Amino acid sequence: MFSLKTERPHDAAEIDALLDLAFGPNRQGKTSYRYRDGIAPVRGLCFVVREDGRPSGRILGSIRYWPLMVGPDMRALLLGPLAVRPELRGAGVGATLMRRSMERAADQGHRLVLLVGDLAYYARFGFQPAAPLGFTMPDEQPHRLLVAELRLGALEGCVGGTLLRADPASSAQISVSMRAALC
Numbered sequence: 458m459f460s461l462k463t464e465r466p467h468d469a470a471e472i473d474a475l476l477d478l479a480f481g482p483n484r485q486g487k488t489s490y491r492y493r494d495g496i497a498p499v500r501g502l503c504f505v506v507r508e509d510g511r512p513s514g515r516i517l518g519s520i521r522y523w524p525l526m527v528g529p530d531m532r533a534l535l536l537g538p539l540a541v542r543p544e545l546r547g548a549g550v551g552a553t554l555m556r557r558s559m560e561r562a563a564d565q566g567h568r569l570v571l572l573v574g575d576l577a578y579y580a581r582f583g584f585q586p587a588a589p590l591g592f593t594m595p596d597e598q599p600h601r602l603l604v605a606e607l608r609l610g611a612l613e614g615c616v617g618g619t620l621l622r623a624d625p626a627s628s629a630q631i632s633v634s635m636r637a638a639l640c
């Protein structure tokens with residue numbers, strides 16, 4: 458059982474080092490980063506797992522979420538990066554970060570979450586290919602774009618759309634405005 462803590466500002470440097478380790482120093486060239494640059498992550502949804510659950514323990518895993526627009530009208534979440542220290546992989550840290558954060562996102566009123574990643578890993582958390590449902594992230598490999606509903610039925614009748622950067626000015630309000638979001 459791993460204990461999640463909400464990410465704090467002073468965790469950023471250690472998380473950056475973990476992400477460099479997991480994805481390589483060129484990670485910021487990935488298309489998904491264009492949806493994060495200059496935009497605040499969603500408050501209350503970014504978590505870390507620390508060694509022994511102690512505040513002073515090393516960060517073993519990290520997950521972040523960002524506001525996202527699908528077309529001009531539909532709000533969603535962009536999940537990522539998710540990373541776990543190499544020596545801890547396979548112990549359930551990733552699954553704990555995924556399940557607990559998705560539960561929290563649903564509690565906050567979010568309806569849809571998208572990510573770029575391997576279906577073989579993310580299917581167990583309810584993700585499915587997003588391209589067949591009409592979602593597109595320009596310049597990204599279509600088969601790596603995945604979507605999951607956080608509320609049962611959120612994808613019913615949903616026709617997808619092109620993923621757009623959220624407005625940085627409104628991202629701080631995202632948790633509140635998501636409660637009224639339509640899909």
Ligand SMILES: CC(C)(COP(=O)(O)OP(=O)(O)OC[C@H]1O[C@@H](n2cnc3c(N)ncnc32)[C@H](O)[C@@H]1OP(=O)(O)O)[C@@H](O)C(=O)NCCC(=O)NCCS
Pocket residue numbers: 479480539540541542545546547548549550551552553573574575577578
């Ligand atoms: C992907 C990652 C976050 C998983 O974290 P974790 O704590 O090892 O995950 P869990 O312990 O919850 O699950 C491990 C299981 O996922 C599987 N798995 C891990 N990465 C996978 C992948 N890319 N594709 C398919 N299965 C994968 C493992 O083989 C293992 O399978 P098992 O349960 O049958 O033994 C971690 O491996 C990591 O940081 N990888 C590098 C960064 C990365 O790829 N991030 C995700 C972007 S796609």
